[in-house]
Amino acid sequence: MPRKKKPVIEYRHYSLPISFPVLLLSGERWRISDIKSEHLHFHNHLEIGICHSDSGIMEIKGETIPFKAGDVTFLPRYLPHTTYSSPNTASLWSYLFFSPEDLFQHSFKSAYSSFEPNLWRMQGKNCILNKEQYPKVYSLATSVVEELKQQKPYYQESAYGLLLSLYIELIRIHSTNEMLAEQEAEHSLKSDFVISPALEYITTNYMTPITIDFLADLCHLSTTHFRRKFHEIMGSAPLDFLNSTRIEEACKQLKSSDYSILSISEQVGFHSISSFNRGFSKLMGASPKEWRKGAKSEAQSAKASILEFTGWV
Structure with missing residues (x-):
């Protein structure tokens, strides 16, 4: 009997603007094909989607869930999914990407230790909220x-307040459903996106020393299996992903601060300026000094071209 083919999972990296770290994707470009992709994909930021027209299917955590015009989707980072429209249609969407812990860090009380829901407890059906x-x-x-499209005076302040209210409302809805899925959490951890704990840890602790063995333990895998699984999903070694995360954070600081290159390299987790310079030049194609000098556009950031706008139509 032939072995069941494993799903391919794409990592889609989105770079957020530095001045107001919310990315809006909207317009005719963001129509979803009626052809089902063979690949699942996931993002490095929380995704909120709005379906403006037509209908179709989302596949999330092994669940097949219908959507229609007026639905709002709420997908935590690192949650593999795919979307396709009903036959002979191309549903129109707008997408918002942001990281709640960065955007709302001064709005929540310090008691909040986690800004995004535990995706292992999040049932796929709760990711789609209908207008009615x-x-x-x-x-x-x-x-x-x-607000983000029209950019009237004070639009960032208005968008921030609206987005904070939206996020709180989503968290409230999620909290009411969380207990219903709690018994499924352990099973999901074993069967779903197994490297997610490592990705989450790197995202929030990139500036600290991190070992492969530690990341493997987080995922309840042997080091060898973890390396293989990570490379299979991400297309890179765990330490390469860690270093690229550090370099992207360094890009933000190089562009938005006057800190020295040495100080920035230490803040993002590199223990020597030589390893930072070497890794930065390899990924960005220029030294940190050269990149800082030429960093003029908001769109410029580490890995900005990696699967950024692929796979939609």
């Missing part, structure tokens, strides 16, 4: 999109 049942979510999400 959750009119407040739809109204807030569409209002954020309009």
Whole structure:
């Protein structure tokens, strides 16, 4: 009997603007094909999507869930999924990407240790919220999109307030459903996206010393199996992904601060300036000094071209 083919999972990296770290993708470019992709994909930021037209299917955590115009989707980072429209249609979407811990770090009380839901407890059906049942979510999400599109005076302040209200509403909805899925958490940890704990840890602790053995333990895998699984999913070794995360954070500081290159390299977790310079030049094609001098556009950031706008139509 032939072995079941394993799903291919793509990592889609989105670089956020530094001045206001929210990325809006909207317009005719963001129509979803009716052809089902053979690949699942996941993002490095929280994704909120708004379906403006037509209908289709989302596949999340092994669940097949229908969507229609007016639905709002809420997908934590590192949650593999795919979307395709109903036959002979191409549903139109707007997408918001942001990292709650960066955007809202001064708005929440210090008691909040985690800004995103535990995706192991999050059932796929709770990722799609329909307009009829959750009119407040739809109204807030569409209002954020309009503010970012129109860019009237004080639009960032308005978008921030709306997005904070939207995020709180989503967390409230998630919290009411969390207990229902708690018994499934252990099973999901074993069967779903097994390297997610390592990705989450790198995202929030990239500036600290991190070993492969430690990351493997987080995922309940042997070091050898972890290396193989990580490379299979991410297309790179764990330490390469860690270093690219550090370098992207360094890019933000090089562009937005006057800290010395040595100071920045230490802040993002490199223990020698030589290893930082070498890794930076390899990834960015220029030395940190050269890159800082030429960093003029908001769009420029580490790995900005990696699967950034692929696989949609």
